[in-house]
Amino acid sequence: MVKGNKIRFRRQILLATLLIAVCVFLSGCIGKKPKVxxxxxxxxxxxxxxxxxxxxxxxxxxxxxxxxxxxxxxxxxxxxxxxxxxxxxxxxxxxxxxxxxxxxxxxxxxxxxxxxxxxxxxxxxxxxxxxxxxxxxxxxxxxxxxxxYPGPDLAIKRFEVMRELVPEAKRMWVPFQRGYPIVTSQLEVLRPAAEAVGVTLIEFPADNAAEVQAELNARSKLDKIGFDVILFIPEPLSCTIDAFEVMAKFAYKHKLPIGGITMQVGDYGSIFGIDVxxxxxxxxxxxxxxxxxxxxxxxxxxxxxxESYFEINYKAAQELGLKVNEGLLSRADKIIR
Structure with missing residues (x-):
């Protein structure tokens, strides 16, 4: 009888110990705040x-x-x-x-x-x-x-699409932010690609829209502006509103294709864009x-x-008299008609 009481007592002690341990564990979990x-x-x-x-x-x-x-x-x-x-x-x-x-x-x-x-x-x-x-x-x-960001890859794709849209273009004006770190690697792949197909890249580094405006004003006074299209490479100057508007207005006035990024400011926009x-x-x-x-x-x-994303403004291309082939349209992720 005494032995049985001792066994029951030990079981009660063990059970009480387990209950205390569980309570301590749960109180710790409840009190612990989740990581923010x-x-x-x-x-x-x-x-x-x-x-x-x-x-x-x-x-x-x-x-x-x-x-x-x-x-x-x-x-x-x-x-x-x-x-x-x-x-x-x-x-x-x-x-x-x-x-x-x-x-x-x-x-x-x-x-x-x-x-x-x-x-x-x-x-x-x-x-x-x-x-x-x-x-x-x-x-x-x-x-x-x-x-x-696959800058060099996108630069080449933009160049190739511009050539498909305007195969007769032999001089491409390429504006970019002066000193911006990603430009050099893009120009290094663009220059030989352009040379191989007889296209001259007219590179124009600038700090702001005012410098772009001054350059284009000077070209407007010449007998010939000196280029056939405006090609935007991946960099920040071309996608700032002020600079883009200056270039887009110039392109509209001289009936020049302008593309590389998808952007619209007022009545002025690009004919295509390839970006991520x-x-x-x-x-x-x-x-x-x-x-x-x-x-x-x-x-x-x-x-x-x-991954890249290709958008083409079919309506704007038609207004410029450009022929957009079915192969190009089939590759586009989005077509603006």
């Missing part, structure tokens, strides 16, 4: 200003709900290096969990600003050729990775962000490339 991630987002160009909202939407699909388990600090600039530096310094001082930047220049600045920290940097719409942004595609290195598919690019970036926030070192995550 802080992400600094820097958009460095108005032309791609929709990306932050697309990114938030894609992140929510992956389980990151703004205000619950993730907080965003979204900042916007438009080719303003000093302001961008201040923003990045604040992200660093705030010790955010991730910095998401686009396009190229702000991504390069973010890499430099976080060099002495462990804060991971995720880029998109950024060239890797000739920028020193990463060590390699497979091993980006440091604490950076992202979605490559922004929603798909941002979706790729969100997947990378998820990996980083889950603990994978950014520098070990391979860089991925954006």
């Amino acid at each position: 991630y802080r992400v600094g987002i820097l958009c460095g160009l108005d032309y791609i200003g929709a990306i932050p909202d697309i990114f938030k939407s894609e992140m929510s699909e992956l389980g990151y709900i703004e205000g619950e388990n993730i907080i965003y600090d979204v900042r916007r600039t438009n080719f303003e290096p000093d302001k961008e530096q201040q923003i990045l310094e604040k992200f660093v001082s705030d010790r955010v969990d991730l910095i998401f930047t686009f396009p190229t220049e702000v991504s390069m600045a973010a890499k430099a600003a976080t060099r002495e920290t462990e804060i991971p940097v995720l880029f998109a719409i950024a060239n890797i050729e000739g920028t020193g942004l990463i060590d390699s595609v497979r091993q980006p290195g440091g604490h950076i990775t992202g979605v490559r 598919d922004d929603p798909k690019t941002v979706r790729q970036a969100a997947i990378l962000a998820d990996k980083i926030l889950r603990g994978t070192p950014a520098g070990t995550i391979p860089v991925v490339s954006s």
Whole structure:
């Protein structure tokens, strides 16, 4: 009888111990707050200003709900290096969990600003050729990775489409932002391609719309303006509203084809654009962000490339008397009629 009582007593002690352990465990779980991630987002160009909202939407699909388990600090600039530096310094001082930047220049600045920290940097719409942004595609290195903007590839595609639309064009005026880091790698592939088919590239670097206006005003006073089409390569000058409007008005006045980017300012627009598919690019970036926030070192995550998106303004091409062949139309992702 005594022995039976002892066994029951031991069982009661064991059961009580287990209940206490379970209660302690549950109270710890209940009291523990879920991780709230802080992400600094820097958009460095108005032309791609929709990306932050697309990114938030894609992140929510992956389980990151703004205000619950993730907080965003979204900042916007438009080719303003000093302001961008201040923003990045604040992200660093705030010790955010991730910095998401686009396009190229702000991504390069973010890499430099976080060099002495462990804060991971995720880029998109950024060239890797000739920028020193990463060590390699497979091993980006440091604490950076992202979605490559295929600048040289797009430059060649834009050149080829312009030649299909205007095969008689022998002189292409190519304006671009002076000193912008992604331009050199594009011109390096464009020059031999143009030379091989007997096309002369008339390169024009400028700092702003005023310089573009002055150049085109001077050409307007000549007997011949000196070029047959205006070709935009991937860079920021051509997609700023003021500069684009100056060039588009000039093209309209002289009945010149203008293309490379899809843009419309008032009654003036381009005849075609080839760029990356922004929603798909941002979706790729969100997947990378998820990996980083889950603990994978950014520098070990391979860089991925954006897919291109081809849009043609068939109506504008017809107004200029251009023949758009069926082969070109079949390759277009979107046709404006």
